[in-house]
Structure formats: structure tokens, C-alpha cells
């Protein structure tokens with residue numbers, strides 16, 4: 001019983017890390033959307049907008065899952081900064097560097113999610129495990145597409 005409670009707490013802690021990640025991703029994707037320049041502008045400007053809308057959905061979905069689990073989602077920019085594995089960058093970069101940066105960020109999130117999915121499964125929380133698995137599958141698709149875009 002004690003072990004399950006610990007796993008539940010660990011699930012909430014790891015979910016909060018993803019809240020922080022998606023809050024930072026939301027801002028970072030806007031930065032790329034705004035600062036993009038060059039021949040790929042019309043393609044990537046729209047793609048980055050799609051992705052920040054998706055980031056917003058994940059942020060809200062994960063924070064509300066934490067509330068359903070009787071946890072407390074992080075909710076200040078200070079907390080997001082302190083807990084995010086996603087780092088903010090200078091906007092002085094070209095389109096290719098932006099895409100590479102996003103691929104790395106999405107890989108960071110999918111990698112971190114493995115421990116979260118495991119913790120959720122171990123406490124019998126299949127709902128959280130499924131939710132995070134679905135997000136990871138979407139990210140793997142984005143990684144594939146962004147990498148295909150880079151390797152022309």
C-alpha cells in the first residue's frame with residue numbers, strides 16, 4: 001500500500017515536470033513562429049503555430065490530470081522555469097537550427113515520459129499512462145516529419 005502511494009506521488013511529480021516542459025515549449029514555439037526567416041517561412045510559420053496550439057492542449061490536459069489525481073499542478077512561470085528540462089534559447093538562429101532544436105526537445109520529452117508511464121502503470125493508473133503514451137506517439141510522428149523535412 002505504501003509503495004502504491006509513493007508511486008502515485010512520483011506520477012504527480014513527473015506529470016508536473018511535463019507541465020513545466022509544455023509551458024516552456026508553448027513560449028519557445030511562439031518565439032520560433034515569430035522569429036522565423038527565409039524561404040521556408042510559409043511552411044514552418046504555420047507548422048510552429050500548429051505545434052504551439054498542441055503544446056497548449058497538452059499543458060492543460062496534463063495539469064488537469066494532476067488535479068484529478070488530487071495533486072497540485074505547477075502554475076507560475078517561476079515554477080515552470082525551475083522544473084522544465086526544456087531550455088529557452090536566443091531567437092538568433094536560422095530555420096534549420098530551429099527545427100533541430102525542436103527535434104531535440106521532443107526527444108527529451110519522449111525520453112522523460114518513459115519513467116512517468118512506468119510509474120503510472122505501477123500504481124494502476126492506466127489512464128495517465130495511456131494519456132502520456134498518446135502524447136509520445138504524436139511527438140514521435142512530429143520527430144519523424146521534422147527529420148524528414150531536414151533530410152531533403
Ligand SMILES: [Fe+2]
Nearest residue numbers: 033034045049
Ligand atoms: Fe501568428
